Amino acid sequence: MKAAKHQIADLLSERKTEKRKSFAVLLDPDKINLSTFPKFLEYAAGHGVDFFFVGGSLITNYAIDKLIAAIHEYTRIPAILFPGSSLHIEPTADAILLLSLISGRNPELLIGQHVIAAPLLKRSNLEVLPTGYMLIESGKLTTVSYISNTTPLPRDKPGIAACTALAGEYLGLKNIFLDAGSGALFPVPGETIAAVRAAVDTPIIVGGGIDSYEKADAALHAGADVIVVGNGIEANQELLPEVAACVRAYNEKLESV
Numbered sequence: 562m563k564a565a566k567h568q569i570a571d572l573l574s575e576r577k578t579e580k581r582k583s584f585a586v587l588l589d590p591d592k593i594n595l596s597t598f599p600k601f602l603e604y605a606a607g608h609g610v611d612f613f614f615v616g617g618s619l620i621t622n623y624a625i626d627k628l629i630a631a632i633h634e635y636t637r638i639p640a641i642l643f644p645g646s647s648l649h650i651e652p653t654a655d656a657i658l659l660l661s662l663i664s665g666r667n668p669e670l671l672i673g674q675h676v677i678a679a680p681l682l683k684r685s686n687l688e689v690l691p692t693g694y695m696l697i698e699s700g701k702l703t704t705v706s707y708i709s710n711t712t713p714l715p716r717d718k719p720g721i722a723a724c725t726a727l728a729g730e731y732l733g734l735k736n737i738f739l740d741a742g743s744g745a746l747f748p749v750p751g752e753t754i755a756a757v758r759a760a761v762d763t764p765i766i767v768g769g770g771i772d773s774y775e776k777a778d779a780a781l782h783a784g785a786d787v788i789v790v791g792n793g794i795e796a797n798q799e800l801l802p803e804v805a806a807c808v809r810a811y812n813e814k815l816e817s818v
């Protein structure tokens with residue numbers, strides 16, 4: 562096997578050790594207007610976004626390559642694929658969250674798509690980030706739950722989430738992603754994040770329904786390492802500097818201790 566790239570994995574694990582938090586913006590390829598995108602990219606870079614996650618459960622507009630090219634042209638922010646299927650692999654991205662949907666029992670999303678993706682990933686120069694992906698019930702049926710044909714974990718059972726994450730870590734997954742689902746009514750509960758934080762040593766990514774400073778802050782305090790925001794910023798771009806300020810405030814507080 563050719564030498565693997567570890568840049569983003571190393572960054573995530575260093576930041577986790579230093580308890581420094583990161584902010585990822587989810588870009589839905591179906592919702593990006595390429596003519597206004599450069600302006601948005603400069604705005605995001607100016608406010609200190611750490612990562613772009615690029616993807617969706619269902620993508621109908623196959624312009625991921627153009628989106629990645631613009632990210633590289635206008636920013637130095639890593640473009641990380643967040644794929645719903647092996648059709649969403651774009652080799653010009655910097656990395657890919659190789660999700661295994663461990664909260665579900667759909668073999669296609671535990672290992673099936675990965676077998677199809679493996680030779681493409683090997684040929685690409687993508688950094689592979691093996692990630693245990695867990696859906697948490699969030700008050701409504703989300704696109705990802707419907708498309709994946711899986712039942713999310715109950716939101717009042719942090720113990721099940723902790724055991725699932727721990728099993729994922731024992732299986733060798735290097736990150737845990739707790740997702741309430743895009744546009745969730747309720748974000749992942751703090752108790753669930755805290756239980757998973759206590760169970761595993763991996764970086765924890767948290768997303769779904771984070772649409773305010775307070776919700777971002779609650780997730781960070783519960784133990785999230787990376788906060789992901791998509792829909793909230795699509796609806797109101799002012800949310801981007803708000804969440805960025807929340808992550809920055811958390812990190813600055815650390816430095817002053």
Ligand SMILES: CC(C)=CCC/C(C)=C/CC/C(C)=C/CC/C(C)=C/COP(=O)(O)OP(=O)(O)O
Nearest residue numbers: 616617618645646647670674675678704705743
């Ligand atoms: C192995 C490879 C390459 C792919 C499979 C990856 C797996 C297991 C995916 C799990 C299931 C899945 C469909 C994940 C998609 C997650 C995602 C990018 C969500 C973003 O939000 P949307 O669900 O698109 O919500 P909207 O309806 O708001 O657009």
Ligand SMILES: O=P(O)(O)OC[C@@H](O)CO
Nearest residue numbers: 743744768769770791792
């Ligand atoms: O769009 P939102 O609700 O911010 O969710 C982001 C991401 O975690 C969804 O997979």
Ligand SMILES: [Mg+2]
Nearest residue numbers: 589617618619
């Ligand atoms: Mg989408």
